[in-house]
Amino acid sequence: MERRDFIKKSSAAAGAIAVGFPGIISGQTVTNAxxxxxxxxxxxxxxAAAQALTADPHTELTAIADIDQAIVEQAAARLKGSTQFGGRVKIDHAVFGLDAYDRVINSGVDVVLLATPPAFRPQHLTAAVNANKHIFCEKPCxxxxxxxxxxxxxxxxAQTKNLALVSGFCWRYxxxxxxxxxxxxxxAIGRLVSHYSTYYTNPVKPMPxxxxxxxxxxxxxxxxxxxxNFTWLSGDSLVEQAVHNADKIMWxxxxxxxxxxxAVGGRAVPANGGNIYDHFAVNYLFPNGYRVFLANRQSTGYYNATHDYVMGTDGTLVLGAGQPRIETPDGKVKWQFEGEAYDMYQREHDVLFASIRSGKPKNDDLNLATSTLLAIMGRHAAYSGQQVTWDQALNSEVSLVPKPLDWKARHDVPGLAVPGRSKVV
Incomplete structure (x- = not known):
């Protein structure tokens, strides 16, 4: 598969979402749950479950799954306790284990919400599409x-089957x-010159x-x-968390x-047996010499910021430092967002369920995959210490997820990647 296969987007599609929030399904005839x-x-x-139940008053949560029975029971109790939608939590399949996803998908549901660790997403998504289910799929994929x-x-x-598939890349909503x-x-900012994007934050789930x-x-x-804390499961911090920035870049x-x-990257704080980096800095070269710099860090006691600076010949678009705005080279604000920001997490589900009800299921094209791959490409470059092309990243045969996977199995993970030695393509 070649890079040119992906050059196929329309800017209209990126923002083509109905503006009737929150009454997006009002006026539609609903005859079934x-x-x-x-x-x-x-x-x-x-x-995601709460947002799905909020998006459409005729949704019912009937099946849930996780690896552990206690986690399943806690989730069921929490969702049933909602005064807003608890009456529509009608779980008849509460299952656990590595194969529990399949039992949920084949339990008679219409829509599947995929929110496990990212390593399992390809398997779960494939199974849901094969079973003709509409899907909300968290990022990364x-x-x-x-x-x-x-x-x-x-x-x-999913596109050929006319199935809805909405991703967890919430900034697009x-x-x-x-x-x-x-x-x-x-x-408004003229010809694009460069883009600097940061995701500096605290550790998400420190390794015990x-x-x-x-x-x-x-x-x-x-x-x-x-x-x-394990690359095979999370993809590392660049892929699991800063992928949101990667998605904004691709958008x-x-x-x-x-x-x-x-790219460069590494780990400043001991990983306690995990094998992910705690910082990355990636330099992407786009056509026409356009450069994008993406940096992330997960450490305590540091300066934190999740910002984007998109620089053009006529100004800079600033995202993440207050209201989105455009600053001119002399420091004046040329444009600033005005209005009330709506809940983008809820909006994803509003759009998903409204599209199903309308008979025009929304499918987020391939950006679920391509934005994920942009982050993986950066990780490849940092782990290997090499320049990595898009085609090399796309066609890499390096597989991280052990197959078959046994709950009781031994699995030795490699240590931290060593640039110059680690193979990624």
Whole structure:
């Protein structure tokens, strides 16, 4: 598959979302409930379930799954306790285990919410599409290039089946960022010159010491329970979290991929047995010499900022430092978002369910895969110490996820990647 296969976007599609929030399904005739299944009952999964039940008053949550029975039971109790939608939590399939996703998908649900650790996303997404389900799929969609290619195939199949597939790239559903990107489309900052993007924040799920590992717990179980700290499960911090920035970069570039990337990265704080970096800095080269710099860090006691500075010949679009705005070279504010920002997380589900009800299911094209691959490309460059092209990243055969996967199995993870030695393509 070649880079040119992805040069296919329309700026209109990026912002083509109805503006009737929150009454997006008002006036539509609803004659049946949409049954929803949740795969992954962590914080993001619970949030997605609540948003799905809020988006459409005729949704019912009927099936949930996770790796652990206690997690499933806690999620069920929390969702049933809602005064807003608890009466529509009618769970008849509460299942756990590595194969629980399949039991949810085949339980008679209409819509599946995929919110497990990213390593499982390609397998779960493929199964949901094969079963003809509408899907909300959290980001990122994979942790390695083979997984991205599987997702691309699943997305294309979903399109042929006319299935809704909305991704967790929530900034595309923010009216503030939609308006800001449209300013770029309208030429408000002139010719694009460069883009500097940061995701500096605290550690997300710090790795506990080995001494806290319960006796008899297998490698696979220990790693899944601490999934953020292992590249095969999370994709590393650049891919799991800063992928939001990668998605904004791709959106601004009309989802046209870069030519190449070079990067640095490493770990300043001991990983306690995990193998992810805690900082990256990536330099992407796009066509026409356009450079994009993406940096992230997950450390305590540091300066934090999640900002984007999109620089043009006539001004700079600033995202993340107050209201989105355009500053001219002499420091004046040329444009600033005005109005009330709506909840982008809720908006994703409003759009998803309204599209299903209307008979025109929304499918987020291939940006779920391409934005994920942009982040993986940066990781490849940092891990290897080499310049990595888009085609090399897309076609890499390095697979991180062990197959088959056994809950009780031993699984030795490699140490931190060593630039100049680590193979990524």
């Amino acid at each position: 949409l049954k929803v299944g949740l795969v992954g009952c962590g914080g993001r999964g619970n949030g 994979a942790t390695d290039s083979p997984g991205v290619r599987e997702v691309i195939a699943a997305q294309k199949l 923010s009216n503030m960022i939609q308006d800001a990107v449209q300013q770029i489309r309208n030429g 010491p080995e001494s806290e590992r319960p006796a008899g717990m297998s490698d696979v179980e220990w790693q899944i329970r601490n999934w953020y 601004i570039m009309n989802d046209q991929p870069p030519l190449s990337a070079v």
